[in-house]
Amino acid sequence: MEDPEDGRPRCDEAVSLAFSVLGKRWNGMILDALSGGRLGFSAVRRAVTGISDAVLSDRLAELTGVGLVSRHVDAGPPLSVDYALTGAGENLIPVLERLGEWASENLSESGSTDR
Amino acid sequence: MEDPEDGRPRCDEAVSLAFSVLGKRWNGMILDALSGGRLGFSAVRRAVTGISDAVLSDRLAELTGVGLVSRHVDAGPPLSVDYALTGAGENLIPVLERLGEWASENLSESGSTDR
DNA sequence: CATAGCAACTATGTTTTTCATAGCGGCTAT
DNA sequence: ATAGCCGCTATGAAAAACATAGTTGCTATG
Numbered sequence: 001m002e003d004p005e006d007g008r009p010r011c012d013e014a015v016s017l018a019f020s021v022l023g024k025r026w027n028g029m030i031l032d033a034l035s036g037g038r039l040g041f042s043a044v045r046r047a048v049t050g051i052s053d054a055v056l057s058d059r060l061a062e063l064t065g066v067g068l069v070s071r072h073v074d075a076g077p078p079l080s081v082d083y084a085l086t087g088a089g090e091n092l093i094p095v096l097e098r099l100g101e102w103a104s105e106n107l108s109e110s111g112s113t114d115r
Numbered sequence: 116m117e118d119p120e121d122g123r124p125r126c127d128e129a130v131s132l133a134f135s136v137l138g139k140r141w142n143g144m145i146l147d148a149l150s151g152g153r154l155g156f157s158a159v160r161r162a163v164t165g166i167s168d169a170v171l172s173d174r175l176a177e178l179t180g181v182g183l184v185s186r187h188v189d190a191g192p193p194l195s196v197d198y199a200l201t202g203a204g205e206n207l208i209p210v211l212e213r214l215g216e217w218a219s220e221n222l223s224e225s226g227s228t229d230r
Numbered sequence: 231c232a233t234a235g236c237a238a239c240t241a242t243g244t245t246t247t248t249c250a251t252a253g254c255g256g257c258t259a260t
Numbered sequence: 261a262t263a264g265c266c267g268c269t270a271t272g273a274a275a276a277a278c279a280t281a282g283t284t285g286c287t288a289t290g
Contacts, residue, residue, distance in 0.1 A: 010162045012147055014215035017222050019143040022214070025277075028134040032127055041238050047125045052278055057239060066222065078286060081238065088221035095217050098210045099137070100129035106203035107132050107181065140248080156267050167249060172268060193257060196267065233289085240283075247276070252269105259264080 021066055026051050026059050028096070031068060031085065035093045038072070038084035068092070136181055141166050141174050143211070146183060146200065150208045153187070153199035183207070 022028045026048060033039065033047035045056055060083055063069040068089035074080050085093075137143045141163060148154065148162035160171055175198055178184040183204035189195050200208075 010148065010164070012211075012215055014219040015147040015211055016144055018214045018218035019137075019140075021222065022134075023138065023140050023143055025134075025138050028138055029131055032130040033125065042236080049125070052280090053239070054241085054279085055277060058277090068221075079237080079284095091221050092217055095210065095213045096127075096130055098213060099133045100127050102207055102210050103133035104129040106183075106206050107136065157265075167251090168268070169250085169270085170248060173248090191257085194266080231290100235288080236286090238284095240281105242281085243279095245276105245278070247274100249274070250272100252271085254269080255267100257264100257266085260262085 021063070021068070024059075024062075026055065027063065028099075030056070030059055030063065031089060031092060032096050032100075034069065034083060034085045034089065035096065038082045040080060040082045044083060063089075136178070136183070139174075139177075141170065142178060143214075145171070145174055145178065146204060146207060147211050147215075149184065149198060149200050149204065150211065153197045155195060155197050159198060178204075 029048045030044060030051075033044055039047065041056070041060075044060070045051060045053065048056070051059075060069060060071070064071050064083075067086055069083050070086050072082050072084065074082075144163045145159060145166075148159055154162065156171070156175075159175070160166060160168065163171070166174075175184060175186070179186050179198075182201055184198050185201050187197050187199065189197075
């Protein structure tokens, strides 16, 4: 027998699921950057200050993998690739806004110039 | 002179600030675990499945440092320490709930058994 | 045309984080 | 007395993130 609802506090599964993607560095910021519309690789890099090419490439692939971002290639001739939020990704936008409000009201700019 | 609103998309500063703390592994889950009330070190560890002592210790110090969690020691004799959300931390709860809803509606359980 | 530059990545090697495991001092339950 | 829980800290290994350089394809400049 396991213990079904044993009263012991636990982190909510859904929240845990959310942070399996948002709890990794940059992911939230990338999604936020894309909330304004589709962007090319370099545009995302510029929007998310501090991220490196290698990591960005990795993150975009990951976000695409979980279905929050879609990748679209236009074989021009001037080949161009752009990334955009999927429906699931767009649903996150309002939550990100709430998060932003919370941060600016409850988190001091200083505090963690860590890393 | 910098470029004030130059039209180029950028990740919102507030969101970026939020993820400077929530974008680190475990932090969001720890805060969620504490949303139900104060907990001792081991209780948090049990609530956040998978975290190790060393990392938990680190994260709690960090969250305490940015003012989201408060640490309270009761020198019993049976010495006990507990952690609780501060006002700032509590303000995050509703946002975490939104995040949870979003995750269960838009994120598939599978997908990233990463790490 | 040659040189330089941008876009979109990949490759390489180093630095940081995160991790599992072990241990410690104080107290309690058996 | 022995074992066990609580709240941590120490240690070394594994994984992630990082800066930097290089690649291919196309364009803009001289």
